[in-house]
Amino acid sequence: MSDTPALVFRGVSAGFDGLTVLEDITFSQPAGRMLGIIGPNGGGKTTLLKLILGLIQPDCGSIKVLGKSPEDARPEIGYVSQYHLFDRDFPISVLEVVLMGRYAKRGLARRYSSGDVALAKEYLDKVGMLPFAHRQIGQLSGGQQKRVFIARALVNQPKLLILDEPTAGVDAAMQTGLYELLETLKKEMTIIMVTHDISAVAVCIDDIACLNKHLSYHHAEEGLTAEALSETYNCPIQLIAHGQVPHRVLKEHV
């Protein structure tokens, strides 16, 4: 894995129409680890992802993604958005959905090669969805669709995979499978995951960014406490669990 950090933010502020959504964000994310971004609704998580993807520009500060500008890094980023709006009756197969991910490399004008199809099948296999390759995408469950969209993001072999709420609408059993998949993928790439799922924070995430206009970054070596979460969410948070659950205690925000 490269020594170049996957992300470097230095004094970044950003917003919309004169409203500051992110203020003075500074952190560095090492490559080959999984970063979880947590925070309340409206805290600026999606805005941070848009900055990483180069879809919006910061008002001030600098951003490096994989050692490059966000725009230059974009071909090396795989992105799985929170919502996938599509017509469930649209006659497109799972394999065709994954092949769409190759457009970024091949352009719209060119037909898929046998190499593209082989790659799409390889990544469908990796996410455990190869047996569904010829099913219509609309016939799959939410969790199964999420795996297909992850395969579509992976088919360009990104160095950075960004997932916005990957477990939204996914049942508990599928969530566990999804986290196991992410653990495997982490060996090959950096993963950034926006999540409201505290169990994901405990189970598979290395580093944690608590975001509510300001960002507090916590390295893997720290843990997560209700106090640190309460500070980000601006309200008391209680962690409720049955039995002995692995948990983490983070340092206080400065």
Ligand SMILES: Nc1ncnc2c1ncn2[C@@H]1O[C@H](COP(=O)(O)OP(=O)(O)OP(=O)(O)O)[C@@H](O)[C@H]1O
């Ligand atoms: N295109 C936009 N134009 C104007 N304001 C925006 C725009 N996008 C986001 N905002 C505002 O920026 C703030 C942060 O929004 P953002 O979507 O980044 O939060 P979030 O942490 O992702 O929230 P959620 O958890 O609800 O998805 C909100 O107050 C939102 O209304």
